[in-house]
Amino acid sequence: xxxxxNLEKSKxxxxxxxxxxxxxxxxxxxxAIVTNTTVSALHLETLKSKTFAxxxxxxxxxxxxxxxxxxxxxxxxxxxxxxxLDRKSLLIALGGGVIGDMTGFTASLYQRGIGxxxxxxxxxxxxxxxxxxxxxxxxxxxxxxxxxFYQPEAVYIDTEFLKTLPPREFAAGIAEIVKMAVMFDKxxxxxxxEADFREKVVLEKVIQRSVELKAEVVNLDERESGIRAVLNYxxxxxxxxxxxxxxxxxxxxxxxxxxxxxxxxxAVELNMxxxxxxxxVEHFLNKHQLPxxxxxxxxxxxxxxxxxxxxxxxxxxxxxxxxxxxxxxxxNDVSEDILKKVLKAF
Ligand SMILES: NC(=O)c1ccc[n+]([C@@H]2O[C@H](COP(=O)([O-])OP(=O)(O)OC[C@H]3O[C@@H](n4cnc5c(N)ncnc54)[C@H](O)[C@@H]3O)[C@@H](O)[C@H]2O)c1
Ligand SMILES: [Zn+2]
Numbered sequence: 001x002x003x004x005x006n007l008e009k010s011k012x013x014x015x016x017x018x019x020x021x022x023x024x025x026x027x028x029x030x031x032a033i034v035t036n037t038t039v040s041a042l043h044l045e046t047l048k049s050k051t052f053a054x055x056x057x058x059x060x061x062x063x064x065x066x067x068x069x070x071x072x073x074x075x076x077x078x079x080x081x082x083x084x085l086d087r088k089s090l091l092i093a094l095g096g097g098v099i100g101d102m103t104g105f106t107a108s109l110y111q112r113g114i115g116x117x118x119x120x121x122x123x124x125x126x127x128x129x130x131x132x133x134x135x136x137x138x139x140x141x142x143x144x145x146x147x148x149f150y151q152p153e154a155v156y157i158d159t160e161f162l163k164t165l166p167p168r169e170f171a172a173g174i175a176e177i178v179k180m181a182v183m184f185d186k187x188x189x190x191x192x193x194e195a196d197f198r199e200k201v202v203l204e205k206v207i208q209r210s211v212e213l214k215a216e217v218v219n220l221d222e223r224e225s226g227i228r229a230v231l232n233y234x235x236x237x238x239x240x241x242x243x244x245x246x247x248x249x250x251x252x253x254x255x256x257x258x259x260x261x262x263x264x265x266x267a268v269e270l271n272m273x274x275x276x277x278x279x280x281v282e283h284f285l286n287k288h289q290l291p292x293x294x295x296x297x298x299x300x301x302x303x304x305x306x307x308x309x310x311x312x313x314x315x316x317x318x319x320x321x322x323x324x325x326x327x328x329x330x331x332n333d334v335s336e337d338i339l340k341k342v343l344k345a346f
Contacts, residue, residue, distance in 0.1 A: 017131060017155040017211050019204055022046065022119070025092075025156075027053040030085050034076060034103040035094040036063040039121055042164045047094050047119060057083045061099075065247070068098045068137050070146065076106045090115045090153070096122035096169075097129030101144070104135030108150035115153045121161040123173025124253055127180075127210035130155045132218040132228075142308070143239075149223060157211075159203050167289070170197075172253025174288045175234075177206060179260060180213045182281060183230050186326030188213075193284055230328050233320045234260035240305040241294055250291065257290035266334065266342045267321040277325050299343045303336065 031053035035044055040060050048056070059079045061072055080089075093103035093116060100118050107116035120130040136147015162170065174197065181189035188209055195202050214231070221228040238259025242250060250258070264281055267273035285292050296302050306317055317339075318332045 013133075013151045015152060015154050017157065017215070019157045019159075019208055019211070021160070022050055022156055022158040025051045025117075027051075027090060029053065030055045030057070030083070030089040031092060032057040032059055032080060032083065032085060032089065033092045033094050034059045034061070034099060034106070036061050036067075036099055038063040039095045039099070043094065043121060043161055046160075047092070051092070053090075055083075057085075061102075065098055065138070068102055069139060070137055073102060073106050073109070073137055076102070077110060080106075080110055085110065085114070087111050087114060090117065092117045092119055093130075093152075094119045094121065095125070096120065097125045100125050100130050101135050101147070102137055104133070104150050104152065105137060105147055108135060108148040113150070116150075118152045118155040119161075120155065120157060122165055123162055123170050123207075124176055125173075126157045126159075126162075126207050127173055128176045128214065128231075130157070131211055131214050133222065157207060159200055159207070162203070168251060168254075171288045171290050172251040172256075175253035175257040175260070175285070175290055177210050178281070178284055179231070179233050179256065180210050182260070182322050182325055183233050183320070183328045184213050184326065185209075186324075189280075189325050193280070197288075229318070229330065230320050233322065233328065234258075234263050236306065236317075236319060237262035239308075240302055243305055243308065244302065254291050257285045257292060258294045261285070261292045262294075262342070262346060263319065263321055265346055266319065266339065267323075269338060269342050270321070270331070270334070272321055272323050272329060274324075277322075280325065294346065296343045296346055299340050302343055303340060 031051065033047060037060060044058065059076050061067055091103050091107045093100045100120055104116055107114050118130040120126045133149050133151035135150045136144045139145055178192060181192055195206060197203055217228050217231060234256045238255040241258050242255040261282060264273055264278040268275055268278055282292050307315060316332055317334065318330060319334055321329055321331055323329045
């Protein structure tokens with residue numbers, strides 16, 4: 001006998017991403033804000049002054065990717081139990097992608113899952129990490145290897161938070177923004193080329209378009225069995241750069257900028273992009289103080305590291321490459337020789 005279990009209906013998840021001044025948030029439930037020491041000093045009061053709940057707690061953790069692990073998740077869980085949160089309670093993630101990913105994952109675990117809301121405070125988290133429901137932590141085997149697909153109840157994006165963001169962190173977010181444009185939308189790319197990100201209206205428009213594009217992709221493919229992989233443009237190369245430099249030299253967005261240039265060089269080699277188009281992307285990245293060069297000291301070692309990436313399924317390399325600007329193509333037929341040639345010339 002077969003008993004079919006159909007989760008499709010109950011899993012029809014819907015939520016809003018609100019891009020505006022942070023509104024007053026009222027909840028008839030217990031709420032815990034999860035944040036870190038840096039963001040708490042800058043923005044916790046703003047959020048607290050706008051949040052009205054049955055009871056409100058704050059869990060503050062150390063700042064840094066090195067704290068994005070199971071030990072911290074357990075610490076957060078313990079504080080939630082100490083404060084007797086129940087199954088109706090809510091977590092609010094106030095911070096960048098590290099806080100967002102870890103809070104979402106903790107929410108998915110607490111008493112088998114409670115609600116959570118994202119209040120992203122970095123540009124990268126506003127345009128990328130807070131949308132799409134990927135949550136998780138790192139372990140000694142790699143980044144984001146433990147986690148869950150778990151969607152928030154809402155995302156509130158207020159560009160005011162970005163005023164305190166260090167310029168390098170801001171630029172790292174711009175790398176993920178241009179990634180979306182190169183993959184999906186030539187007109188958006190042209191707009192970005194001229195955009196002054198210091199202007200609030202421009203920034204809001206950029207965030208909106210990035211979120212729309214990401215939402216479209218996630219709606220089609222929540223679990224990354226197809227098109228969602230396009231968001232990894234620049235990442236296959238970028239992850240190797242991050243790994244080779246022990247995650248110390250570059251911010252993630254900076255490594256992605258280098259990775260996009262490597263992917264572009266490969267696309268040019270495969271006649272999918274012109275030198276001129278590659279130059280436009282390079283110009284844009286440079287203009288925003290993002291790195292576009294990287295010396296590959298040992299091409300063979302760099303190549304071998306591709307296979308550490310969790311996306312190298314069945315030991316087959318898969319590259320998401322631009323098709324001109326505004327288009328993309330997945331290539332799993334790139335020979336070792338061509339790849340090494342491109343890396344050598346980079
Ligand atoms: N879930 C996803 O789909 C997804 C997508 C991309 C990245 N990520 C994850 O996101 C993380 C990177 O996110 P990130 O770039 O936001 O890094 P982050 O969370 O470490 O934040 C960067 C730094 O900025 C500080 N900060 C945050 N907001 C600030 C503000 N308003 N003013 C001043 N300082 C502020 C943080 O304390 C931190 O020191 C990585 O762990 C990555 O794996 C997840
Ligand atoms: Zn990224």
